[in-house]
Every structure is written in structure tokens, then in C-alpha cells.
Amino acid sequence: MNNEKVMKGLQVIITNLSQQADGHIIQARVFASQGFSKLADKYAEHAVEERGYVQQCIDRLIDLGGDVKLEAKQEAVVYKNPIEWIKYDLQVSKDGLAWLASLTEEARGDYTTYDILKKYYQDEEEDAYWAEEQLELIEMIGKENWLVQQL
Template sequence: MDAQKTIKTLQFFVTALTNGAFAHFVQGKHFESLGLTVLAKKYTGHYTEEMEWVEKFISRINDLGGEFKIEDQKGRELIKDPVEYVKADLAIQEQGIEYLYKCVADLKDDPTTYDILKAYLADEEEDLYWSQNALEMIQLIGRENWLVKQL
């Protein structure tokens, strides 16, 4: 097992996921301001869930004797349109899951981290499927009907 490789990978996820979690929180608050309470809860809930993963990754870095960092976050624009946000979030999820599959395979010699990342991957796939299904539902019932379901 290459502990430094594992720490570097986990640090990447700590930074990226903290950034993504905050984006979900801000977007959720925006949807709340629009009265889309179901969608708001979905994304503010993502924030909480993702920060729990950050905690797990930081704990694993600590277990390996590494030091985690507080790294600069890349800014994002608020996406005001809920449907456009689901589309944008789906694109990010697709890229993230592809990278996560690679990381899981690369860390198979570290069973503890492998199991953590495998569980995280399953959680992310669930989020991906939700976004895909939401866009399919929008196509099926129309934008306005879908938005009404988000109230």
C-alpha cells in the first residue's frame, strides 16, 4: 500500500467535495427562496451528506498519519434556473463518477480506503440516478409540472 498516494487521493476528494457540498448548499438556499422546498431540501441535504464524506476522508488521512489541507476553492456561478442546475450537476456527477471508478481501482491495495471509496461511489451513483430520473421526468411531464412537484 502506498499511503502517500492514498492521502493525495483523499485530499483531492476533501477539497473537491467541500467545494461541491457548498455549491449544493447555496443552490438549495436559492431554490428555497423560489419556494421550491422539495428541491431545496434535496440539495441542502446533499450538503450535509457530502460533508459527512469529507469527515470520513479526513479521518482516514489522519489514520494514515497524513496531514490534510484547507485548500482554495474554485468559485462557481449560481445557476438560477432549477432545470439547468440539474443538468449542470449531472454533468459534474458524470465526470466525478468516472474519476471515482479510477480511484477505487487504483486504491484496491488499501482495503480500508477501498471500502470507503466504494461506499462513496455507491452514494454518488444514487445521486447520479436521481438527476437522470429528474431530467427524464421533466421530458415526460414537462418543466412546469416537474417544478410544481418541487414546491
């Protein structure tokens, strides 16, 4: 196991996932303001899950002797259109899964880190499947019918 690479990867997760959690909270509030309470609840809950993974990665990085950093985050888009948001969020998940799979394999010899990363990977994969299912459902029943289901 490349301990340095794993520690750098944990820091990347801490930085990026904390921003993702912030983004999900913002999106939840935007969707709530539009009356899409189901989407608002989903993304608010998702942000809580993400914060949990951030905390686990912080704790693990400390356990490994690394220094945790509060790094600057890039500006991210906020969507008013729920469907465009789901498309964007799906792409973020797809892009992240490939990188996360590599990091998880790198940590295979460190069972504690491996377990954290594996659970996080599974959660992200589940999120990607959910987004794909929603987009397929939109194709089948139409945008308006899907939006009504999100009220």
C-alpha cells in the same frame, strides 16, 4: 496499492467535495427562496451527506499519516434555474465518477479506504441516476409540471 496516490486522492476529495457541499447548501437556499421546497430539502440533505464523506476522508488521510490541507477552491456557478442546475450537477457527477472509480481501484488493497471510497462512489452514482431520472421526467411531463412537483 500506491499509498501516495490514494492520499493525494483523499485530499482532492476533501477539497472538492467540501466546495460541492457548500454549493449544494447555496443552491438549497436559492431554491427555497423560489418556493421549491422539495429541491431545497434534497440539496440541503445532500450537503450533510457530503460533509460526512469529507470528514471520513479527513480522518482516513490522518490515519494514513498524511497532512490535511485547507486548499483554495475555484469559484463555482450558482443557478437560479433548477433544471439547468440539475444538468450541471449531473455533469459534475459523471465527470467525478470516472476519476473516483480509478481511485477506488487504487485503494483496493487498503480495505478501510476502499470501503469509504466505494460508499462514496455508490452515493455519487445514485445522485447521477436521480438527476437523469428528473431530466427524463421533465421531458415526459414538461418543465412546468415538473416544477410544480418541486413546490
